[in-house]
Amino acid sequence: MMVYVIKVGGNVIDNPVLLEQFLADFAKVQGKKILIHGGGKIATRIGDKLGITANYVDGRRITDAATIDVVTMVYGGLVNKQIVAKLQAVGCNAIGLTGADANSIPASKRPVKEIDYGFVGDVVAEELNISSVKLLLDAGLTPVFSPLTHDGKGQILNTNADTIASSLAIALSGSYAVRLIYCFEKKGVLRNAADDDSVINLINRDIYQTLLAEGVLTDGILPKLQNAFNAIESGVKEVLIGHADDVRKNTTDAVAGTLIC
Numbered sequence: 001m002m003v004y005v006i007k008v009g010g011n012v013i014d015n016p017v018l019l020e021q022f023l024a025d026f027a028k029v030q031g032k033k034i035l036i037h038g039g040g041k042i043a044t045r046i047g048d049k050l051g052i053t054a055n056y057v058d059g060r061r062i063t064d065a066a067t068i069d070v071v072t073m074v075y076g077g078l079v080n081k082q083i084v085a086k087l088q089a090v091g092c093n094a095i096g097l098t099g100a101d102a103n104s105i106p107a108s109k110r111p112v113k114e115i116d117y118g119f120v121g122d123v124v125a126e127e128l129n130i131s132s133v134k135l136l137l138d139a140g141l142t143p144v145f146s147p148l149t150h151d152g153k154g155q156i157l158n159t160n161a162d163t164i165a166s167s168l169a170i171a172l173s174g175s176y177a178v179r180l181i182y183c184f185e186k187k188g189v190l191r192n193a194a195d196d197d198s199v200i201n202l203i204n205r206d207i208y209q210t211l212l213a214e215g216v217l218t219d220g221i222l223p224k225l226q227n228a229f230n231a232i233e234s235g236v237k238e239v240l241i242g243h244a245d246d247v248r249k250n251t252t253d254a255v256a257g258t259l260i261c
């Protein structure tokens with residue numbers, strides 16, 4: 001049986017029109033499905049209002065003590081519960097979770113090397129506890145995960161939403177055929193970030209290395225591709241990166257966007 005693990009990013013969540021359309025389309029996806037949401041942009045905006053400035057390195061947020069409180073409120077509260085309520089409104093029986101819930105996504109605080117990322121959690125897909133997630137899926141519920149994990153000692157950690165999605169996809173691939181779909185506001189991975197129509201239809205490791213060397217890939221596309229390759233090389237059957245508007249097409253055979261292989 002196919003399970004769809006679908007991630008929606010911050011630029012879509014931040015656009016009420018795009019988000020509403022995406023959630024209506026997501027609700028119509030047949031079969032077992034999980035949604036993972038980001039919300040980086042909203043956390044940055046709310047942090048700014050509180051005088052807590054965002055600081056990213058290679059697409060990952062430096063998460064100090066003040067910032068972990070902001071992201072816990074924004075991802076675990078505002079964004080997660082708004083998405084769940086909006087899904088209920090379009091007939092999808094969603095249940096909102098963090099990685100601390102049911103101990104589903106344990107993590108360890110990233111060790112300090114050249115950079116101290118603060119309260120950022122590294123996850124190991126094999127250590128996820130997905131039995132509760134499977135129970136929810138079997139009960140006809142749709143889990144909606146925020147990008148928060150925990151260290152088992154009472155500390156919430158911030159984990160990139162693309163990583164949460166790939167880890168859940170890998171963990172579930174032991175029990176199901178999994179298609180992992182990254183949905184964002186571009187039509188796929190672009191050869192030229194300024195040209196929305198320059199979609200690369202297929203990327204393998206060799207092409208990825210070439211694109212990296214050419215400097216075509218920057219910012220938030222980096223964690224997406226790292227996680228996409230990790231997933232496809234760790235048992236996930238299919239991985240796609242595409243536009244949020246194409247989520248329904250991407251749960252059929254007529255895929256749109258960038259296929260990772």
Ligand SMILES: Nc1ncnc2c1ncn2[C@@H]1O[C@H](COP(=O)(O)OP(=O)(O)O)[C@@H](O)[C@H]1O
Nearest residue numbers: 009010011184189190193216217218219220221
């Ligand atoms: N080659 C590329 N193709 C697509 N997006 C790119 C590329 N290079 C850089 N980007 C940037 O990466 C962003 C996606 O990352 P991010 O904003 O973190 O997405 P999300 O919120 O979905 O995780 C795009 O909005 C785009 O600005």
Ligand SMILES: CC(=O)N[C@@H](CCC(=O)OP(=O)(O)O)C(=O)O
Nearest residue numbers: 010038039040060061159160161
């Ligand atoms: C550690 C880390 O970087 N966490 C991310 C989690 C949110 C996220 O991934 O949001 P998008 O999908 O909208 O980018 C952050 O705080 O930005």
